[in-house]
Amino acid sequence: MDYERYLRQDKMPLIWCPGCGHGIILKAMLRAIDKLGLSQDEVVMVSGIGCSSRATGYVDFNTLHTTHGRPLAFATGIKLSRPELTVMVVTGDGDATAIGGNHFIHAARRNIDVTVLLYNNWIYGMTGGQASPTTPIGARATTAPFGAVENTFDISALAAAAGASYVARGSVTEPVKLDRYIRQGLQKKGFALIEAFTPCPTSFGRQNKQGTGADMMAWLKEHTVDARRAAKMSPEELQDKLVTGVLVDVDKPEFCEGYSRVIEAARDRVRLPELPETEPLPVDPAERGAMR
Amino acid sequence: MSQATANAKVRVMSGNEACAEAAIAAGCRFFAGYPITPSSEIAESLARLLPAIGGKFIQMEDEIAAMGAVIGASLAGAKAMTATSGPGFSLKQENIGFAVMAEVPCVVVDVQRGGPSTGLPTMPSQGDVMQARWGTHGDHPIIALCPRGVRETYDLTVRAFNLAERYRTPVILLMDEIVGHVNEKVSLPDRIQVVERGAPAEPPAEYLPYRVTPSDVPPMASFGTGYRYHVTGLAHDETGFPTNDPHKIEQLIERMHRKIERHLDDIVAVDEDFQSGARLGVFAYGSTARAAARAVREARERGTAVSFVSPTTIWPFPAEAVRRLAESVDRILVAELNRGQLTHEVEWAAAGRAEVTGLWRVNGEPIRPADILDRIEQEAS
Numbered sequence: 229m230d231y232e233r234y235l236r237q238d239k240m241p242l243i244w245c246p247g248c249g250h251g252i253i254l255k256a257m258l259r260a261i262d263k264l265g266l267s268q269d270e271v272v273m274v275s276g277i278g279c280s281s282r283a284t285g286y287v288d289f290n291t292l293h294t295t296h297g298r299p300l301a302f303a304t305g306i307k308l309s310r311p312e313l314t315v316m317v318v319t320g321d322g323d324a325t326a327i328g329g330n331h332f333i334h335a336a337r338r339n340i341d342v343t344v345l346l347y348n349n350w351i352y353g354m355t356g357g358q359a360s361p362t363t364p365i366g367a368r369a370t371t372a373p374f375g376a377v378e379n380t381f382d383i384s385a386l387a388a389a390a391g392a393s394y395v396a397r398g399s400v401t402e403p404v405k406l407d408r409y410i411r412q413g414l415q416k417k418g419f420a421l422i423e424a425f426t427p428c429p430t431s432f433g434r435q436n437k438q439g440t441g442a443d444m445m446a447w448l449k450e451h452t453v454d455a456r457r458a459a460k461m462s463p464e465e466l467q468d469k470l471v472t473g474v475l476v477d478v479d480k481p482e483f484c485e486g487y488s489r490v491i492e493a494a495r496d497r498v499r500l501p502e503l504p505e506t507e508p509l510p511v512d513p514a515e516r517g518a519m520r
Numbered sequence: 521m522s523q524a525t526a527n528a529k530v531r532v533m534s535g536n537e538a539c540a541e542a543a544i545a546a547g548c549r550f551f552a553g554y555p556i557t558p559s560s561e562i563a564e565s566l567a568r569l570l571p572a573i574g575g576k577f578i579q580m581e582d583e584i585a586a587m588g589a590v591i592g593a594s595l596a597g598a599k600a601m602t603a604t605s606g607p608g609f610s611l612k613q614e615n616i617g618f619a620v621m622a623e624v625p626c627v628v629v630d631v632q633r634g635g636p637s638t639g640l641p642t643m644p645s646q647g648d649v650m651q652a653r654w655g656t657h658g659d660h661p662i663i664a665l666c667p668r669g670v671r672e673t674y675d676l677t678v679r680a681f682n683l684a685e686r687y688r689t690p691v692i693l694l695m696d697e698i699v700g701h702v703n704e705k706v707s708l709p710d711r712i713q714v715v716e717r718g719a720p721a722e723p724p725a726e727y728l729p730y731r732v733t734p735s736d737v738p739p740m741a742s743f744g745t746g747y748r749y750h751v752t753g754l755a756h757d758e759t760g761f762p763t764n765d766p767h768k769i770e771q772l773i774e775r776m777h778r779k780i781e782r783h784l785d786d787i788v789a790v791d792e793d794f795q796s797g798a799r800l801g802v803f804a805y806g807s808t809a810r811a812a813a814r815a816v817r818e819a820r821e822r823g824t825a826v827s828f829v830s831p832t833t834i835w836p837f838p839a840e841a842v843r844r845l846a847e848s849v850d851r852i853l854v855a856e857l858n859r860g861q862l863t864h865e866v867e868w869a870a871a872g873r874a875e876v877t878g879l880w881r882v883n884g885e886p887i888r889p890a891d892i893l894d895r896i897e898q899e900a901s
Contacts, residue, residue, distance in 0.1 A: 239761060269746050274592070285750060285761060290743040292595065293752035294588065295618050301585035305592025305600070306743065308576045309550050313596065313744045331588075334581035487576065494571035501569075502529060503545045506714040511686055513783050514735040 234258045234268070236288050243282055247433075247441015249400035249426030253347055254283050256403050256424075257316075260410035271314045274303040276323035279354045279428075280347035283318045297328025300335040303342050311341070311484040314414065321348045322360040325381050329361075336390035336419045340483040343413040343420045348383060349428040357431035368435045384423050388476045393418025395476035399425040401449040402472065409474065418482045425452070425470060530707050535673040535699040536603075538706065539629060540565030542677035543601050547714055548627070549575035550600040552589035554582055554608060557641040558697045559631035562603035583608035587615035590626045594619075595751060597717070597742030599681055603629035606648055607638060609655065616690050617656030618753045620776070623730070623738070625684035625717070627677070629693040631700040632857075634884050643884035644697035646806055646857040652692045653835050659773065661780035663787055664692040664835035668809045670704040676832060682715040683787060687779055688737055694834065696857065698807035698886055719745065728758045730772065736779035780836060790831035790838040794848055798825040800900045801849040801874065803842065803866050805831050808855050808887050815892035824900045834862065839869040846870035851899055855879040855892050 235258075244250045261271065271289040275281035277296035284291035290313075294302045299317045307315045324332045324346050335342060351369060352358040359369035361381045368375055384397045394416040396409035406424055413420030427433065427444035438444050448470070455473030458466055533541075540562050543551070551570055553563040563579065570577040576593070580586040586602045593600040604612060609630045619626055634640025635647045648655075652664040663683050667673040673695060680691040720727050720739040729749045731738050741747030754762040755769045763769065780787065793816070804812035809830040816828045829845045831838040842865075845852060852874050854863040863878040870876050879895050881887050 268748060270744060272596075272743050285752070288748055290748050291750045292592070292743075293750065293754065294591075295614055295753055298584065298588045298615065301580065301588030301615075302592035302595075304578070304580070304585070305550065305552060305589030305594075306596045308578055308589070309593035309596040309598045309600075310744055330581050331585050334585070487571075487578075491571040491574060494568060495574075498568050498572035500544075500572050501541050504709050504712045506545070506547075506712055509682060509686075509713045509715045511715050511718050512735055512739075513686055513737055513779075513786060514733075 229259060229262050231255065231258055234261065234288055236286055239286050242286060244279060245430045247427065247429040247444070248279070249349070249445070250280060250283070250347055252400040252403050253345065253406065253424045253426060254286070256406035257345060257410055258287070259407045260414060263407070263411055264414055266314055270312070271316065272306050273316045273318060274299040274306065275318040276320070276328060278320040278323045278352065280318055280320040281323060297323050297326070298331060299323070300328065300331040300342065300344070304335060304340055307340055307342055308484055308487065315342045316414070317342055317344045319344060319346050321346065321350060321362040321383065322352045325361045325383055325386065333386065333390040336387045336392040336421070338483040339391055339393055339418045339480060341417055341419070343410070344422070345410060346383060346421060346423045347426050348423050349426050349432060351428050351432040353428045353431040357435055370435070384421065384475050387421040391419070392421050392476055393478055393480055394420035396474045397423045397472045399448055399452045399470065399472055400427070401445055401452055405472070412474070412477070418480060530705060532703055532705050533670060534561065534701055534703050535667065535670045535695055536561035536631065536701065537565055538670045538674040539603070539677045539693070539695070540569060542674040543627070543681070544569050544573060545712055546599065546678040546681035547716070548599045548601050548681060549573070550590065550593035550598040551602065552578045552580050552586040552593070553602050553604065554580055554586050556605045556608045558633055558700050559603045559605045559629060561700070562629060583611035584615060587612040587628070591615060591619050591624050594624050594626050595743050597745070599625070599685070601627040601629065603631065605631050605633045606635045609648055609651060613655040617658065617660065619690040620656065620660045620662065621753050622751045623688035623740070623776070625688055625740070626690050627680045627684055627693060628690055629695060632694065632696040634882070640884045642697065644807060644857060644886055645882070646696055646808065646861070647882065648694065649834065649858060649861040652694050661689070661777050662692065662835050663687065663689060663780065663833070664694050665832055666694045666806045666834045667699055667832065668806060668830070669699060670702065671706040672832065673699055674706070674708060678712050678714070682713065685715045685717050686737070687783070687787070688740055689780070692835070694806070696807050717742070720747065724748065729760045730756060731758045732771065732775055736775050736782060784836055788831070788833045788836055788838050790829060790833065790841040792841055792844065793828040794845070795820065795825045795827050798827040798848065799850045800896060801827040801829060801845045801852045802855065802892070802896065803829050803845070803852055804855045805834055805862070808857055811887050811889045812855050812892050814889040815896055818889065818893050819896045824896060826896055826900070837865050837869065842866050842869035843871070843873070846873035849874050851875045851877060853877055853879060853895055853899055855887050857881055857887060
């Protein structure tokens with residue numbers, strides 16, 4: 229396929245480090261959008277703050293790079309205001325589940341038709357390797373110099389428990405599966421989460437002596453197990469494994485559809501006050517009339 | 521009977537209700553909020569009114585999210601608003617800064633209550649004046665309007681939307697608990713002026729979302745209309761993409777300030793009621809200005825000459841009106857429900873031309889006409 233059609237060529241090179249897996253997820257996303265034949269004008273891509281959230285700057289859609297943790301709040305306003313637009317959120321483990329945790333669970337609870345692509349690299353990469361809610365116990369981070377001691381979030385399980393219609397977990401070592409998950413997420417009417425594991429050799433790998441990006445990819449490949457195969461494995465065998473696959477795929481009421489029923493009910497039952505006539509004023513201050 | 525005359529209706533309503541109805545009249549079609557006293561009636565009114573007119577209302581999970589949703593909706597083309605009070609206003613500051621930086625029009629209502637912290641949820645205050653000005657970090661311009669009563673809340677809500685659209689900026693409507701909750705008999709307008717956003721004149725391929733224009737306000741395209749562009753809270757160039765180039769950063773920040781500072785005659789509204797021979801001037805805004813107006817009237821009836829300046833735009837600060845007042849009187853009395861937040865601004869604008877003194881209150885009680893009258897007589901003697 230023609231990736232260049234979707235990329236803002238003049239914004240290259242990417243800020244992502246050599247060995248980082250983010251570009252693999254970005255390409256999987258573009259393949260999914262291309263396969264669905266979505267119009268670039270009708271896709272809105274919203275991101276927060278962090279390495280993954282820089283993705284919005286490189287792709288040729290309506291793109292919105294918001295404040296840290298808040299992309300789902302902005303996306304909710306866009307989607308509710310214009311339900312006909314396809315709204316995607318690109319975020320990371322820290323952005324979505326630490327500072328943005330509240331927005332994450334409530335967007336899933338509402339089951340608003342937004343597709344979230346979450347890059348999980350178990351660390352705050354952009355700011356230099358601080359611990360995130362998914363940094364494994366024992367792993368080192370610049371803010372956990374003696375090893376992390378906090379329990380971690382299982383982000384997919386969190387989204388499932390909060391009410392998401394679709395949850396899938398993948399890895400950059402299985403890019404073709406990622407395409408499919410993203411495509412299914414976009415097609416699902418409701419909140420969809422695709423969590424993608426991606427190595428951060430610079431900020432996670434170096435501190436934890438995991439070698440190069442290629443070494444980390446090899447480790448990921450070895451430790452990734454598909455959900456169907458995992459179902460036949462013992463808890464001991466699964467102890468150090470990352471289970472990927474489609475974890476939730478259900479049909480349930482979607483928020484914007486629910487709100488269209490609110491509009492119907494209000495139109496029947498609310499008597500609007502008589503509104504004044506309006507006289508247009510020019511928007512451009514250069515040709516403004518007095519506004520008093 | 522014309523439609524316009526038929527619409528002229530006398531009603532009894534609260535400031536919060538007036539705010540909600542005026543928002544609908546001004547074209548607001550999106551509201552996101554979070555419950556908080558004493559502003560909740562605005563959300564409750566709009567939860568009914570907005571869907572009835574095909575608009576959207578959403579109660580978000582917190583104040584931060586409400587502000588984010590409002591910005592998102594505005595970028596998608598809707599006139600959008602949120603309403604809150606002090607503690608919620610604090611939480612909104614992060615995304616208010618985003619709206620300033622990304623130049624996204626929106627209206628933020630703060631029905632002020634006593635602070636700091638949880639403070640006095642049901643009692644009036646004007647303690648958020650400086651938070652409205654400097655609540656979000658970094659150097660930025662802001663517009664804040666301050667209504668004195670119910671009818672003025674209606675007018676200033678419409679004006680807030682107009683200014684937001686015209687100058688691509690968040691506009692703060694700084695109400696207070698008295699203005700929000702008082703019920704007054706009002707005659708609503710049968711005709712209002714409304715600024716619609718419009719679309720850029722240039723085709724998408726030539727569109728620069730943050731270009732320098734003759735008015736310093738770039739035309740805004742809504743998402744999903746064929747203008748694909750990038751919006752970020754990072755310092756950006758004319759294309760909207762992040763930049764670290766000092767020249768481009770300066771161009772952006774200076775234009776952002778210039779677009780407000782160059783249009784003060786359109787933005788700053790202030791009532792100036794000068795009395796010849798007056799040696800004392802009174803400066804008041806919001807609900808306190810209602811008490812001050814009565815005190816000034818009574819003082820004049822008793823033979824004391826007093827000038828009275830009362831702005832409805834408090835940010836940008838009406839420095840020119842204060843300068844004129846300071847040139848015509850010896851002393852200026854500033855009455856406000858805080859510990860002198862605008863008194864210090866008045867002092868700065870008066871620049872030694874008149875002595876400035878304050879009548880301040882922070883105990884949850886309003887400032888009454890008699891309190892101001894006593895001080896007028898004391899200061900004038």
